[in-house]
Amino acid sequence: MPKLTNLELTALADSFPYPNSPDHKIIASSLYQFTSHDLKANLGYLLPFVVDALRDLNDLFVVSDADQRVSIRPEFDTVEKRSKMMNDLALKWRIDNKFRILEGWRSELYPIYYPSSEIYFTIERSASAIFGFVTYGVHMTAYVAASDSKPLRIWVPRRSRTKATYPSMLDNTVAGGIGYPYGVFDTLIKECGEEAGFDPDLIKEKARSVGNVSYYYIRTSSAGGESGFLQPEVQYCYDLEVTEDTPPPRPVDGEAEDFYLWDLERVKEELAVGNYKPNTALVTLDFLVRHGVITPENEPNYLEITSRMHRHLEHPLR
Amino acid sequence: MPKLTNLELTALADSFPYPNSPDHKIIASSLYQFTSHDLKANLGYLLPFVVDALRDLNDLFVVSDADQRVSIRPEFDTVEKRSKMMNDLALKWRIDNKFRILEGWRSELYPIYYPSSEIYFTIERSASAIFGFVTYGVHMTAYVAASDSKPLRIWVPRRSRTKATYPSMLDNTVAGGIGYPYGVFDTLIKECGEEAGFDPDLIKEKARSVGNVSYYYIRTSSAGGESGFLQPEVQYCYDLEVTEDTPPPRPVDGEAEDFYLWDLERVKEELAVGNYKPNTALVTLDFLVRHGVITPENEPNYLEITSRMHRHLEHPLR
Known part of the structure; x- marks a missing residue:
């Protein structure tokens, strides 16, 4: 299988064509x-x-x-x-x-x-x-910063093989939807405990709000249920810098099967072969942009990617 | 004067209405x-x-x-x-x-x-x-990270009072347009030397590519020349973490009159009273988002701001 480019990965999550494009007219007409x-x-x-x-x-x-x-x-x-x-x-x-x-x-x-x-x-x-309502979630990337002897590494979970949606695919360290009546950061703390066993005090002290991604997804069969539903989404993004000594994330509620501590070469390889859930791939691309890994010099579609991962959604928002 | 909200600051730089909005129809019709x-x-x-x-x-x-x-x-x-x-x-x-x-x-x-x-x-x-062509620039924010005794502080220059465009307004530590035939990072190194006296080796080693902002500006009289020209712009953003011991930025070519090392309370105050050049305000807002200062909890217009500062421009891009 040919490897996916970062723009193709972006387009898997942001799959609804933009207004003004010919494809949009065809899809929107129905x-x-x-x-x-x-x-x-x-x-x-x-x-x-x-x-x-x-x-x-x-x-x-x-x-x-x-x-x-x-x-x-x-x-x-x-x-x-x-x-x-x-x-x-x-x-x-x-x-x-x-x-x-x-x-x-x-x-x-x-x-x-x-x-x-x-x-x-x-x-x-x-x-x-x-x-086709807009939905909201939190995604956190836990990483161990580069040291003299080791490169930056990310904690990557594999989703449970029994999950209804995207079984066995790779995910962000912690990710979850924001249900009523929870706030953004409350949801993050809750999901960090439920999915990865992170101490709430660690999250309160160290998790850093770093922006968000937004995109317009057309559901596929891997999402479960009918294909084709329009699903505009917002994910609020957090970074958590941990050390070798921080208790590692561990499967708690069965959402994750295991967690791997991977360097960025491995992460990019797994992205390129399509092993990430589409929206978590997008959040990971945003991480790589913010951390100077994907740059205007090495990514030919840089501007298309950064604008599409921050898509202006044409609906009232949170 | 009432203080500007972060959304109002965003709208000063991203001032061309979005397609689908009633204002866009009126302006675009001519x-x-x-x-x-x-x-x-x-x-x-x-x-x-x-x-x-x-x-x-x-x-x-x-x-x-x-x-x-x-x-x-x-x-x-x-x-x-x-x-x-x-x-x-x-x-x-x-x-x-x-x-x-x-x-x-x-x-x-x-x-x-x-x-x-x-x-x-x-x-x-x-x-x-x-x-109305798309133009490109580089903007870098140099900052001293928070320590036990001091909060995070940013190096902020005041533009020369004799500049034709936006005289005496506040700017990002280093900012400049990308002219032909220079690359993005080459331009950054050049501007860092010309505007702030930063050592090229420091920039090569420490400046981190962190994303970009894009927006659709309608020129005002402060930009020099006629008002009303449409000016879609992209600014590639870099962070430079320096220490108290790093030789501070200094005016070299007369673009900057002086550099101030300000904490974020001061930066936010200067933003709110309109002392920043519009697009540098936008880059500073992006910095504050990425550094967890502006968050979904404290900014009611968070999603509108983050999507508008990454506007999808409807023209071929770099």
Whole structure:
């Protein structure tokens, strides 16, 4: 298999074409916007078979074929009403086996924002991709800095072979979705304990907020459930510098099968052969950019990569 | 004066509205694209008075009002022909006092790329904004890391009061445009010596490539010359960690009047009162994001800021 370039790796995570591109016109022509009850905000893009599923629910939604738009009915005018309506619907679909993606039911709520920074409603995590909603997570890269005798090395977990999504693929040291009502850093501390056994005090003292990646993913079969759902995502990124003496990460909750301490040559090799989960590859590329490993001199597609991993998403955001 | 938020600072540098926004439609409706001789690439946006200046040059350009497009005539089919034609025109305009921006003539060539990564032609630096071409620079932030007794501090220069552009404003430790035929890191080393007296060996050993910012600027009067030119820009960013013992930066070529070693409280204060040059403010915000000072917890517009400072520019790039 030919090796993947860093731009190809980026495009695996940021797979929805940009507006203005010919591909975008073709794909977007079949999509409907899912809008707020006041019609002002596009909360996500719907595939045609989802529009069909919403079409008969006249008491919940208004479908406008002329505008390629499905809106929440105006009477759902509070967070509570919208949250109840959306979750009752997701639960009904789950019982009816309407969408395979709901087999991955998480019993975890994700907040949807509108206006930006304000929660508009919450919805069961596994249902959010059906509507194309923006979702949020935290990713942390733990690394041992270079010393005189050894190069910089990263702690890389392999996902459990029994996980429903991306089994056995490589991941960032710690990664998890931000569920309601948790904050960004709270989620990081929680995931660091659950997935890798890191001491909360270590994280509070040493984990450094270093930016975020954002991208527009089109789900594939490896993500579980139906292919094709639009999934705009934001991952808040943290670096954790550890030493040889820091207790190493260890599998706790079974999400990770094992952790490896790899130098960057090995990390780049594993990236290039496609062994990383797409969005964790993107976070790793961001790490390599920030740490001066991928540079304007050695990466011909540098600017395309750095802008696409910080994609401006056309929806209200957290 | 009310203090500027970080999003307002971002918007001072990234001031051209995004496609899909109502403001973009209004502004873009009066703009023409300046395209390659094969009509395939939009190299920049032209203001109406620039289109008028090009309209009579039938032997050089084709103006299509129906498409709101000005293209280079197909007979300019080599880099050499295009470079000569564009520079002869710029020189004629300078002699005729056609555009005030050419009073800042630099005798320095900027490369314009098409396809991406390939030089399509070069043009006198001060003329590039007339055509809305993407330009490139390097910015470096030199800092003394936090110690037990002192917080992290940044070396901040004040621009000379006699500079034509942004006199007396604050800047990044070292900043400069990437002229033809210099590379990114070569330019950094050159500017570090010329502007701040940094030893080339120090830069080669310690300067770390940490990413880039990109943004779409609408020139204001402080930039010198006419207001309103569209100026998409990329700045490659470097961090330089120095110690109390490192010879401090010092004014060499008169670009900087003085250098201050300021803690981040002072830096944030100077940002908020608008004392930074707009694009150097953006680079400083990126530094603060990467160093965990601006975080998802303390910055309500975090995602808007991080995506806008990595704007996807709709033109072929370096």
